Amino acid sequence: MRLFAAVLPPARAIDELAVAVERLHTLPGSGGLRWTGHDGWHFTLAFLGEVDEEILPVIEERFGRAAARQDPFPLRLHGGGHFGRRALWVGAAGGIDAMRLLADRADAAARRAGVAMEEHRAYKAHLTIARSRTGFDTDLRPYVEALAHFEGTAWTVGELALVRSNPPVPGVPGAQPRYEPVRVWPLGR
Ligand code: ATP
Numbered sequence: 001m002r003l004f005a006a007v008l009p010p011a012r013a014i015d016e017l018a019v020a021v022e023r024l025h026t027l028p029g030s031g032g033l034r035w036t037g038h039d040g041w042h043f044t045l046a047f048l049g050e051v052d053e054e055i056l057p058v059i060e061e062r063f064g065r066a067a068a069r070q071d072p073f074p075l076r077l078h079g080g081g082h083f084g085r086r087a088l089w090v091g092a093a094g095g096i097d098a099m100r101l102l103a104d105r106a107d108a109a110a111r112r113a114g115v116a117m118e119e120h121r122a123y124k125a126h127l128t129i130a131r132s133r134t135g136f137d138t139d140l141r142p143y144v145e146a147l148a149h150f151e152g153t154a155w156t157v158g159e160l161a162l163v164r165s166n167p168p169v170p171g172v173p174g175a176q177p178r179y180e181p182v183r184v185w186p187l188g189r
């Protein structure tokens with residue numbers, strides 16, 4: 001199973017972002033972008049990749065401990081950015097240091113559970129809203145400019161989520177949810 005750890009924004013934040021993203025669809029070149037689904041919007045904390053189901057209990061044990069060590073923290077959606085011409089994302093503000101700490105803890109928890117994690121690079125909080133379609137080369141800078149003043153309502157991040165990513169099944173649209181939360185742990189308990 002393909003797994004990642006994430007912060008899942010509440011419905012209100014998702015709804016606010018949906019309004020902002022809707023406006024981006026009218027910008028030039030938007031047809032060359034593949035927009036991510038609202039119900040899957042998330043901030044990845046750590047990417048575990050393909051994991052043997054047998055070690056899931058150990059991962060869950062470690063993640064539970066990581067979550068317990070961290071107090072809830074405030075967060076809001078804030079501005080945007082891009083990774084080259086590949087990905088367009090919305091950023092976060094408010095509790096970025098706490099979020100980074102949680103990302104580090106999730107990474108360490110997965111490692112201790114025996115997951116071969118990639119080298120842990122500097123964490124950049126981002127929620128991917130669009131990716132370039134193959135064969136397209138859209139300049140994402142106007143999109144980032146359009147998002148520059150976007151500020152969502154703050155919420156309190158109170159949970160760490162372990163999410164399963166199901167590969168899209170060709171020819172079987174909507175066979176199962178793309179991202180499935182496997183388990184969530186409350187922070188600080
Ligand atoms: P798709 O791969 O179908 O375009 P996706 O990237 O959202 O969709 P996954 O590849 O399963 O789906 O990734 C799940 C989450 O983990 C996403 O937020 C993705 O950006 C992130 N992710 C994937 N691969 C890595 C990686 N090597 N390092 C860090 N984060 C990753």
Ligand code: MG
Pocket residue numbers: none
């Ligand atoms: Mg991917």
